[in-house]
Every structure is written in C-alpha cells, then in structure tokens.
Amino acid sequence: MKKFHFVMLLFFIVFLSAGITTFALAFGDEQAVTVGTERREFDKLYSAFDTLKESYFKEVDQDTLINGAINGMIDSLEDPYSDYMNQEEASSFHESISSSFEGIGAEIQEQDGYIIIVSPLKGSPAEKAGLKPNDKVLYVDGKSIQGMSSTEAVMLIRGEKGTEVKLVIQRPGITEPLDITIVRDTIPIETVYGEMLEDGIAKVQITAFSENTSKELITVLNDLQKQGMKGLVLDLRQNPGGLLDQAINISSLFVPKGEVLFKVQDREGNTQVMASKNEKNPDIPLVVVIDKGSASASEILAAAVSESADVPLVGENSFGKGTVQRAQDFSDGSNMKYTTDKWLTPNDNWIHEKGIKPDHEVSLPDYASLPFINPDEELKLSTASTQVKAAQQMLKALGYEVGREDGFFDENMEKVVIEFQKAEKLEPTGVLTGQSTLKLMEKLREKIQQNDTQIQKAVEILKEQVK
Structure with a gap:
C-alpha cells in the first residue's frame, strides 16, 4: 500500500444554511450574465411575457414572470443539481459561506420531485433528531414540499436559532411517515475532528469541506503527528462534500505527485486530466472509510486515493454524485447553479448514481x-x-x-x-x-x-x- 503526504491546501465550499446543499466542484470565477435582446429564438418568450403583462386578468409583477421563466428553463433540465435562486435565496447562498449558519445542519437534494436527506452534519440538530441519509422529506411545518427545488426547501427549513421546524419524513423500509420536530441552532462549520485510537493509529473525521477545513485539517494532523501517529484512518462517512475549485489540492494531500486525481469531461467528450501536485511530505499509511452519505468531493477524494495511491476503502457504497456545477450571479443579485461537466475517476469510471464500492464492505450493526x-x-x-x-x-x-x-x-x-x-x-x-x-x-x-x-x-x- 502506498502512503499519503501532508501539504497545505485551501478549500472553497458554499453551504446552503438548513441543509448545507453542496456541489461537487466549481471552476473559474462567478460572472454576471447579460442576455441579448436581438436574438430571434427569444421572440416567443418576449411575446408570452408581453401578453401576460398586458392582458392577464390581474396585474402581474414582471420580476416574478422573469424569475419564473428562468426557473422553468432550469427545471426543464430535470437535474437536481441545477437550480435558480432569486435575490433572497441568493443572499442566503452567499451568507452561508461564513463559518457558521443557523438551521438544522443537514444536506438535502431534490430527487424525482422529492427532497431527500443526503447527510446530517456531525453533532447537528438534524443528527441528534435522528435524520438519516435517504430520508424523504414530505412536509415542512405542515406544508407539502413535493415538487420544490432544494433551494426552495432550504428557505422553509432554515430559520433562527431556538425556533422549531416540524418535518414529516418517509424512511425507506418503514411504512408509516415519521414526525420529527427539530430545534434550529447555530451550526458552526467545524469540519475536522481528530483523535488517537490505539497502537499509534489516529482517526480524522472530515464532516464537510468548508472555508476553514484546510486550516483545521493541517492543525489536527500536525497535532496527531506530535502524539506519535503511525497510521491514519480518514473518516469520510456522512460527508456531503462541497463546492471545490481546489479539488486538486485536497486530493494531492493523499496522492503522490503526478498521479491522476480525477478527470473532467464536457458534453463534447473533451477530457481534462487533474494530476496531483504533492511535494515532499512524510509518508504515513492510510485507510479511508466511506458510506452512503459520502458524496461529491468526498467521492473524488476516495476514488483518487483508491485508484492512484492503492489506499484501501472500507465501509459501504458511497452516494454517487459524479457531476460538476458552476455558480453564476446575475446583475440583480439573483443566482443560478448549473451542471457543466461530469467527473471521472483516475480509471475513467463515472460513479454518478452508482457510487464507489469499498474494497472491504462492512456494515454497521x-x-x-x-x-x-x-x-x-x-x-x-x-x-x-x-x-x-x-x-x-x-x-x-x-x-x-x-x-x-x-x-x-x-x-x-x-x-x-x-x-x-x-x-x-x-x-x-x-x-x-x-x-x-x-x-x-x-x-x-x-x-x-x-x-x-x-x-x-x-x-x-x-x-x-x-x-
């Protein structure tokens, strides 16, 4: 088994407060979009807009119509990872980049018209209340959320510290829906937890990739090395990943220089290879633990160390998110995220909706x-x-x-x-x-x-x- 190396790295992740909705990767800067008005393909759209504005039986707000049109275009993609956010939602999106937020602490995603729990954060109200991956959220405070986007659902679920939110969920294998009341709290984005176990074996759990994860991780690893760490268990269970434009750096922490980390493929089939930039760091044996709540960037990391560094994977099949998103701002403060590419493992595997199978399949009791x-x-x-x-x-x-x-x-x-x-x-x-x-x-x-x-x-x- 090859070893991994420690390097300093920087992460960038965007959390949506209440469920910390996360994306796999982002490349490039966010840009404002200006839509031209002289394009013939928009004639039908303009005609519909003008007709409703002038002839609908009630006065309509033009911003509502425009937002609805954009939202409709994105919904037509039938992609749970693409979404339009109005000004209010986009504001929450940007605020959530901070080191804490107020909500329940669970990642959600839209799937086949339903809102699904991907993973609760460690120590969050969501985890303490018993939410689990693949729970289907049916109602929020008595309101059906079927058909809502993940962003719309987040706006209902999030809220001020100390307030309650009542969820009705459907859990796989259980016939009757479950009523769960959760008290919202401030969710600090503390994402790295380390401890020494036995015989020089250390365990580091990364629960998500936030703006401070790199600093936390290096601090923890340095501390564990001082305590005599001889081997490391990297726990990525229940880690929903994050929006990463520094995916190369984080995977390079564990993969030798020059080895393939992952590949990005566009709709034309053009492929860009991302290689490790590892530089002269100490070698320590590594094992990575994953489960069905390990998603997105967690899967990039797990696949990279498995296929390019012969690191054993232990646990259960991962979530299966193999697409890349870009976040883009409009000049009015609204925002959309949309899928631009798919990512492949070093061995050209596309794990989307399939996940990563561990070398050692082990279930919890x-x-x-x-x-x-x-x-x-x-x-x-x-x-x-x-x-x-x-x-x-x-x-x-x-x-x-x-x-x-x-x-x-x-x-x-x-x-x-x-x-x-x-x-x-x-x-x-x-x-x-x-x-x-x-x-x-x-x-x-x-x-x-x-x-x-x-x-x-x-x-x-x-x-x-x-x-």
Missing part, C-alpha cells in the same frame, strides 16, 4: 439504522406503533429483555422502561416520552460509537501496515 423516536409522543401501556417497535429494538440493543418486538407496548415493556429510567436516574413512570426518549437515543448513539465495525476494520488493516 442493524441497530445503527433504527428510526428516530419522537420525544413529544407518549409511548405507554397498550399503545401500538412503529415508534414502540423502534423503542423495543433500542432497548434490546442496550441489553434489556424486552421480549416482543412487534410494536405493542405490553406490561413487560412497561417494566423494562421503568428499569431503564431507574438506571439512568430518571423518574420511573413506565412511560417513554420527553427526557426518557432522548436518553434512550443518546445511549444508543454511544453504543454505536463503541461498536463501530467500520472503524474497527480500518484499524485492523492499518495495524498490519505499522507493525
């Missing part, structure tokens, strides 16, 4: 996929629901003898809940609600972290390298 339980609901004797079933499975995973797992809250379940409440120094009511529910989910998260089979496999591989 089944209890890691249990659904969120709404703490506002009361689960008590004689109630029956999917929420009760989830609670039974959580308690079983924590070692309690629940007996049945069919979603019916019987007398034994009541006794088990009381036992759990006593163990956690909570009022022993036998009713699972509020703090009891939150504590149950907290204990389950701790168990998942302690039994992280994917990280354990990565460490096992590295131990063979650092003997």
Whole structure:
C-alpha cells in the first residue's frame, strides 16, 4: 500500500444554511450574465411575457414572470443539481459561506420531485433528531414540499436559532411517515475532528469541506503527528462534500505527485486530466472509510486515493454524485447553479448514481439504522406503533429483555422502561416520552460509537501496515 503526504491546501465550499446543499466542484470565477435582446429564438418568450403583462386578468409583477421563466428553463433540465435562486435565496447562498449558519445542519437534494436527506452534519440538530441519509422529506411545518427545488426547501427549513421546524419524513423500509420536530441552532462549520485510537493509529473525521477545513485539517494532523501517529484512518462517512475549485489540492494531500486525481469531461467528450501536485511530505499509511452519505468531493477524494495511491476503502457504497456545477450571479443579485461537466475517476469510471464500492464492505450493526423516536409522543401501556417497535429494538440493543418486538407496548415493556429510567436516574413512570426518549437515543448513539465495525476494520488493516 502506498502512503499519503501532508501539504497545505485551501478549500472553497458554499453551504446552503438548513441543509448545507453542496456541489461537487466549481471552476473559474462567478460572472454576471447579460442576455441579448436581438436574438430571434427569444421572440416567443418576449411575446408570452408581453401578453401576460398586458392582458392577464390581474396585474402581474414582471420580476416574478422573469424569475419564473428562468426557473422553468432550469427545471426543464430535470437535474437536481441545477437550480435558480432569486435575490433572497441568493443572499442566503452567499451568507452561508461564513463559518457558521443557523438551521438544522443537514444536506438535502431534490430527487424525482422529492427532497431527500443526503447527510446530517456531525453533532447537528438534524443528527441528534435522528435524520438519516435517504430520508424523504414530505412536509415542512405542515406544508407539502413535493415538487420544490432544494433551494426552495432550504428557505422553509432554515430559520433562527431556538425556533422549531416540524418535518414529516418517509424512511425507506418503514411504512408509516415519521414526525420529527427539530430545534434550529447555530451550526458552526467545524469540519475536522481528530483523535488517537490505539497502537499509534489516529482517526480524522472530515464532516464537510468548508472555508476553514484546510486550516483545521493541517492543525489536527500536525497535532496527531506530535502524539506519535503511525497510521491514519480518514473518516469520510456522512460527508456531503462541497463546492471545490481546489479539488486538486485536497486530493494531492493523499496522492503522490503526478498521479491522476480525477478527470473532467464536457458534453463534447473533451477530457481534462487533474494530476496531483504533492511535494515532499512524510509518508504515513492510510485507510479511508466511506458510506452512503459520502458524496461529491468526498467521492473524488476516495476514488483518487483508491485508484492512484492503492489506499484501501472500507465501509459501504458511497452516494454517487459524479457531476460538476458552476455558480453564476446575475446583475440583480439573483443566482443560478448549473451542471457543466461530469467527473471521472483516475480509471475513467463515472460513479454518478452508482457510487464507489469499498474494497472491504462492512456494515454497521442493524441497530445503527433504527428510526428516530419522537420525544413529544407518549409511548405507554397498550399503545401500538412503529415508534414502540423502534423503542423495543433500542432497548434490546442496550441489553434489556424486552421480549416482543412487534410494536405493542405490553406490561413487560412497561417494566423494562421503568428499569431503564431507574438506571439512568430518571423518574420511573413506565412511560417513554420527553427526557426518557432522548436518553434512550443518546445511549444508543454511544453504543454505536463503541461498536463501530467500520472503524474497527480500518484499524485492523492499518495495524498490519505499522507493525
């Protein structure tokens, strides 16, 4: 297995506040667009505009018509990664470049007319509330968002710190929709977390690529080297990527100089090869961990180290986003993003909608996929629901003898809940609600972290390298 090298690098990412909607790559500067008025192909458009402006039964706002026309053109592309943003939305887009924002902390994307959760940020309200990749958001505060763009959905989901947003989601494998109430918070874009594990093995988790990621990453890596790091697990799970015009620099951190990082291909089939610029840095064995929430720039990085540096990948198949977007401003302050190219791995693979298959496929325990339980609901004797079933499975995973797992809250379940409440120094009511529910989910998260089979496999591989 080849090694990776540390270099200083700079990132550029754009987050949309509430769901941190992200794009794979951006090349070049944003530019204002001036549309000519003498082009014959626009005659039909001008005619429709004039007719509605003059003859519609109510007075219409011309900006609304123009915005609608642009939005309609982009919607006709049927591309979830292309979107038009009016002035308000574009303003939020630019504000979100800062090191923090107020929202729930989850990346979303539009897919087949629905808003899908790509990945919640680590430690965010979205993660704590139990949102998971591939959750389909049906309603926001009682309003259906089917057919909305990701930008429109973001405007509903985001909001001031301390306010609540109520989501109704459909989770794959679960028949009944789930009601989830999330308290918005300030989401600091702290994206790099490092720790020493055992036998000189360090773990660094990159949760997203924001404007400060490079500084955070280098600081963490330098600190870990001082602590005696001999091998590194790079955790890209649940990392939605980002808008990167410095993709070469970040991938060069791990790939030897001159090796191919990725390729960009336009609609004519012209291909541009991006090669590593690595320069004289220390060698340390590396293993990368990915999952279905690893998307966009995370996949560029994973594919680059895998195919050009023989770095093992561990975990689950990644998300599958293989297109390149450009963000472009209009002179009135509105904005659009649109797909310009597709990117290919060093071996010419297009991973779009397929993802990257790891060398070592390792799943987390089944209890890691249990659904969120709404703490506002009361689960008590004689109630029956999917929420009760989830609670039974959580308690079983924590070692309690629940007996049945069919979603019916019987007398034994009541006794088990009381036992759990006593163990956690909570009022022993036998009713699972509020703090009891939150504590149950907290204990389950701790168990998942302690039994992280994917990280354990990565460490096992590295131990063979650092003997």
